[in-house]
Amino acid sequence: MSHGSADEQWLPVLDVGAYLAGEPGALESLAAELRAACEGVGFYFLENTGALLPEQVVRDMLAASHAVHAAPTAVKEALYLDRADSGYMPIGSNTRWGSDGQPPLPVYEGVNEGYLLWGYGPPWVPEEHQLETLEDNQWPDEAALPGFSAAITTYTRAIDALATAMLPVYAVALEQPADFFDGKFTEPCWCLRLNHYPPNADRVELGIPPHADGDFCTFLLQDDLPGLSVLRSSDNEWVQAPTRGEYSLLVNSGEKLQIYSNGLFPSTMHTASSIDPSRGRFSTPFFWSPNNDLIVEPLPEFVSEERPSQYEASVSGFVYSSGRKEDVDTYGGTGDDRADTFALPQREAGDTEDARANTFALPRRDKTSKL
Secondary structure, X not given: OOOOOOOOOOOOEEEOHHHHOOOOOHHHHHHHXXXXXXXXXXXXXXXXXXXXXXXXXXXXHHHHHHHHHOOOHHHHHHOEOOOOOOEEXXXXXXXXXXOOOOOOOOOOOOOOEEEEEEEOEOOOOOHHHOEOOHHHOOOOOOOOOOOHHHHHHHHHHHHHHXXXXXXXXXXXXXXXXXXXXXXXXXXXXXXXXXXXXXXOOOOOOOOEEEEEOOOOEEEEEEEOOOOEEEEEOOOOEEEEOOOOOOEEEEEEEOXXXXXXXXXXXOOOOEEEOOOOOOOOEEEEEEEEEEEOOOEEOOOHHHOOOOOOOOOOOEEHHHOOOEEOHHHHHHHOOEEOHHHHHEOOOEXXXXXXXXXXXXXXXXXXXXXXXXX
């Protein structure tokens, strides 16, 4: 079992500045780096994104996330997830709590709260309840949270533009023409989730159960507080993901990208919590997928006699996250044996080593670590 350090930069860092500037050869060079990152751990930092995602837009969004989680209880309760699963997700609920009719809490063990917004989704609710545009979502009154709607709207449009700009890079990394994804993301299913993990005094409370994302890829904006752990493919160890500066943009592969590559680009198992006894952790993932009716299947370039197809053709809107078998009924998705290698540490004994599996335990932050 290994925790790593927030200062241990073992994840790949991809600089998109030259590509966004249209420099000759930048697409091919970035695609090669992207493929190496996707074939490896499945996570990478994306940097120099200011041409499409300006720093002030990011800072305004982070401030808005802090504001909604600091809002009075009455404001949050008025924004509880609706039948389209848009709005505030209280601790002990999940992303389907609203469409499930807001059953009594808790419905699962995760200790995190969130604010969810959707585009062309969520795919599991009846079509008449699905949200097409950002404006269709549930929003707080301007008087209750001044500037919230404007900040979130601006950020969502910016991160969507960045995700769209990355499509030719993913296409080339998948040995396809740069325009391969043209027409496949005309009505992309996306979700923006403003997460808050409360301070974790005992360091044994799980924020989000281990899972692999069901989307195409996820753009995770995280603050400087570590708490994300991933199941590293090179040695099957649960390790703490690093942070980079005041905030950073971390991208990971999802199940749909895994299908396209016939498993060569794995959707990496991960989990997240707060590991600080006095300070909460904030993160904002942007889950991004193709049109819900798109058929996703392994590309011919990744199928051979030596490597036969591992996946059946699937409708994109019905490819969900995978996780622990015990969470399937309450959290959705499918069971994945990789998630079952996770175990919380014992309160009395602290971190434990299990010879039968590479188990996960919430990392204990070194007193000298910088926040």
